[in-house]
Amino acid sequence: MYWDNLNNSSPPKDIMAGHEELDIRELAQIFDADNRDVYLSLYVDLSDKEHDKNIKRRMRAISAALAGRDHKQNLKEAVEKALAAIDSLESKGRAAAVFIHLEDEFLRCASLAATVDTMMILDASPYILPLARFEDEYEQFLLILIDGQHAEVHHVEDARGQQVAEASHTSLGRHKSGGWSQMRYQRIREGVVQKFYDKVVEQVDGILREHGDMRIIIAGPGSAKQQFQDRMSKRSKELVIAIENVDMDMIGTDSLISQFTELAKQEEGEREGQDIDRLRKELLSGTLAMTGIHDVLDAAEHGRIETLLVLEGHQQPGLKCEPCNAYMRKAGQKCPECGGAGNEVELMNEAVEAAIRISAHVEFTDHLLLKDLGGLAAILRW
16 A cells, blocks of 8 residues: 655544545445555645645655556556546535546546545555545434425435435315215325325435435424324334424525534434443443454454444554455565465554445544554444
């Protein structure tokens, strides 16, 4: 791995990013089977007016460490493509992230909503640790605004909401004397409303299938909120963290999104405390907890991790043999499986990647318990 932080500091501690087109689960699955450093990960502080010049200067430093003219040329072309991709972003944030393969067409790029130290990493897989921190601190959620006749579903990321689904039904109007019987009218009306709720449920489940599990907040006036929750699938019901009574005619959508973003952040803080308490309990009982980088990575390999806890800012360099999926901690150490040389990797990033691949929750914390445990611990499923 070739790591170059252009500000000569540790990996960013204050990433507050909104990624528009980056799928962290996709990035976590990718690696070069031949153990070659072919994935360039580039984080750019766009407030730096000379970022192009500084990146190219650092590119030359990394290029000097590469063997072979072809590799150097591929790196140069990849950096040029990455910078062009940043320039073409429709919405320019305060920073940007780009992941690009040196030898094929793979390229992912998105704007970031907050400043991040510029860094360039060349490795056998994308470097996703900063994005994972964002996923933890600014977890996306669904805000469902609903009354008896209309519903809006907003996918909220980084305090910015995007309406992704909408449903409504037309009122049957008032029941008139001499028309339908009151009982028949009520049955028909209830059927219309239930179909309306089921349509929204179907939309919500589709969003979860596409984007993965996320917290859900239901808000609106009257009894529609609870009636809708009763119709939700078992999976989506388990993701509901709040049901709030609001007058949607009196409060604008943007204000509601801002209000419930704070609620989601508060819930995230409470979850971190619960995870720490559970980790301590499992450590004392000696059952469903794991510490130490190699044991944690082994648990991830077997799909055992439910929650991975990572100490903020902690780094642990090591080596990895990609073909054997084997890790070594000491420089010069050979792969225990094939005897080959491993690539330099950041083991915290490897642990986060492994956890994301098995859909484990990743929690970043500065709690003293994680410092005492060496920066990494896992709560196990079994």
